[in-house]
Amino acid sequence: MVPSPAARRHRIGRSVRPAGKAAGRRRREGGAGHHRSQSAPDRSDMDSADRLSCTPVQLTGRAAAARPPSPMFSCGSEPAGWSGRRRDGRRRVMAGEQGRRGTLPVQRMRAGDHAFCRYSGRPAWDLVAAYAWQGLQRGEKVIICPAPSDDHDEVRARLEEHGPPLDHVGGRGQLVFAGMRGLLRTGRRLTAARHCRRLQEETERALAEGYSGLRLFSDMCWVADLGADLAEVLAREADTAHLFTAGSYSEVCAYDTDAFDPAVLDAVRAAHPHELLEATGTLRALHTAGLVRLVGEADMATQVDWLAALREAFRRTAHDGRLVVDLSLLHFLSVSCASDLLNLSTDAGHGRIEVRVDPAKAALLTGLGSHYLTHLVLVEDLGT
Numbered sequence: 001m002v003p004s005p006a007a008r009r010h011r012i013g014r015s016v017r018p019a020g021k022a023a024g025r026r027r028r029e030g031g032a033g034h035h036r037s038q039s040a041p042d043r044s045d046m047d048s049a050d051r052l053s054c055t056p057v058q059l060t061g062r063a064a065a066a067r068p069p070s071p072m073f074s075c076g077s078e079p080a081g082w083s084g085r086r087r088d089g090r091r092r093v094m095a096g097e098q099g100r101r102g103t104l105p106v107q108r109m110r111a112g113d114h115a116f117c118r119y120s121g122r123p124a125w126d127l128v129a130a131y132a133w134q135g136l137q138r139g140e141k142v143i144i145c146p147a148p149s150d151d152h153d154e155v156r157a158r159l160e161e162h163g164p165p166l167d168h169v170g171g172r173g174q175l176v177f178a179g180m181r182g183l184l185r186t187g188r189r190l191t192a193a194r195h196c197r198r199l200q201e202e203t204e205r206a207l208a209e210g211y212s213g214l215r216l217f218s219d220m221c222w223v224a225d226l227g228a229d230l231a232e233v234l235a236r237e238a239d240t241a242h243l244f245t246a247g248s249y250s251e252v253c254a255y256d257t258d259a260f261d262p263a264v265l266d267a268v269r270a271a272h273p274h275e276l277l278e279a280t281g282t283l284r285a286l287h288t289a290g291l292v293r294l295v296g297e298a299d300m301a302t303q304v305d306w307l308a309a310l311r312e313a314f315r316r317t318a319h320d321g322r323l324v325v326d327l328s329l330l331h332f333l334s335v336s337c338a339s340d341l342l343n344l345s346t347d348a349g350h351g352r353i354e355v356r357v358d359p360a361k362a363a364l365l366t367g368l369g370s371h372y373l374t375h376l377v378l379v380e381d382l383g384t
Contacts, residue, residue, distance in 0.1 A: 031299065032364040033332035103284060104274045105296050105331040106130045111138065111213055112247035114240065116272035118265065120257045123147075124279040125155075128217055129162035131252055135215035136169055140250075141206035143214065145180045147221040147256070152177040174211070180222035190228050192236035196243060203249045213248035220255050220268075230264065237271040252276065285309030290317055293326040298337040306337050307344075314348050321351040328356045328381040338364050345376050356381050 106127050109115060117127065128144065135142040146155045155177060160166055169175040184190060184198050199216070206214040223233050243249050253272065255265055269275060277284060277295065283302035286293040292313035298306045310325070317323040325341065327333065342365065345353050353376045357365065362380045370376055 031332060031334035031336075031338065032358075032360040033297075033330070101273050102275065103286065103295050104276055104329055106252075106276050106280065107134065107331045108329055109134065109250065109252075109274070109276075110247075111140070111250055112244045113250050113274055114244050114272055115252050115274040115276050116269050117252055117254050117276040117278065118257050118269075119254060119278065123219065123254055125158040126162045126280045127276065127278070128254075129159045130280055131215070131217055132159060132175065133163055135213075135250070136174060139212040140215045141174055141176070141209065141211040141213070142169075143176045143178055143183065143202070143216045145178055145183060145216065145218045145222065147219040148179060148181075148225040149221070150219070173209075180218065181226060184226075190226060190232065192232050192239065195232075195236045196240060199243055199249065199251075203243070207248060213250065215250045217252050218254065220253055221259055224259065234264075234267055234271065237268050283309075285312075287313060287316065290320065290322060291324040291326060293329065295329045297332040298330060299332060299334040300336065303334075303337055303340070307340055310341060310344050314344060314350070317350065318348075321349065322354075323348075323350055323352075324354045324356065326356045327361055328358060330357075330361065333361050333364060335364070335368070338368055341365070342368055342370055342373065342376075345373055351375055352377065354379055358382075 104113075104115065106115075106117075107130060109131065117124075123146070132142050132144060144155065144159075146152065156166060156170075166175055170177075183202070184195060202216075203214040220233075222228075223230065237253065243251075253268070255268060257265065260268075281297055281301060283294065283296040283298055283305050285305070285308075286295065287309075292309060294306070294309060296302070313323055313325065338361070341355070353373075355365065355370075355376060356379045359380050359382070362378050365378060370378060
């Protein structure tokens with residue numbers, strides 16, 4: 001039986017606070033991952049991301065029976081005499097590239113990634129800002145190509161709503177707002193080969209200027225503006241792997257669902273290795289046989305969806321008694337949501353629960369007492 005919210009709060013020794021703005025919410029909650037959805041770099045927040053508030057879960061039932069008689073521990077320590085798969089109950093694997101294909105939060109994009117995103121009518125400026133700041137922090141040159149109808153000063157103002165002023169990066173040329181017509185220098189018919197050649201030239205130029213690479217955000221409304229052949233655009237989207245092989249070029253292609261037919265959107269989506277969540281601060285659950293993959297951010301704002309997805313996953317696998325909970329593409333995991341996972345795992349009748357996480361979230365779950373659950377295995381994904 002799943003414990004009531006009141007019982008769960010008592011067991012983990014925490015109270016749930018009302019949601020506020022994302023940055024303040026993250027600082028209050030604690031957890032693993034960056035503490036805010038906000039795009040701007042804040043080193044104090046980022047450096048403290050792994051300073052976890054570790055309140056061990058008060059286990060009941062079979063987990064309590066399996067627990068050795070030992071003192072409580074703080075994050076990073078272990079009860080005396082504990083033995084198991086490893087002293088901390090964790091094992092480590094390297095993720096294959098196939099494991100990263102599919103839906104990503106924008107914060108999980110790596111250098112050399114090529115991603116599709118969609119919007120309706122108005123781009124998600126928080127996503128664009130997060131993507132841009134990630135590149136700026138990594139020492140990349142960033143080019144923003146908004147829709148032809150968008151004023152560049154207005155776009156800049158929208159990005160600054162999600163971070164600090166951009167004068168310092170714009171003034172030195174690290175951040176550039178450009179039209180696709182000027183970027184591609186289209187004086188004649190645009191072909192897929194010419195498109196790729198221009199992007200390669202811009203990448204080489206960025207490297208020659210001393211940047212670690214080039215990052216492009218492209219609003220694909222330029223296709224109609226340039227009168228480009230849609231077949232050529234689709235061919236270019238499907239045959240660009242060579243641009244990304246070296247890891248020095250990254251690109252997000254944003255498609256307005258009001259401007260492109262559903263069949264076209266399906267085709268270009270299939271041509272991209274990755275699809276981005278529509279905005280920051282969201283959570284998506286992807287259920288397959290024996291597995292639930294949770295992508296995005298698990299905090300107070302998304303906790304209802306988080307609990308619903310986990311309960312559905314446990315319900316679907318109740319007969320087999322085996323479940324994989326894939327959190328490798330989760331950008332942020334709060335202490336409260338991590339405790340929800342452990343409490344549900346404690347009460348489930350499953351024989352094995354495998355949780356795939358990055359090292360920071362593995363540390364958080366371990367600090368909350370996950371290794372007292374003998375049927376729960378943490379698998380650290382070092383490749384995310």
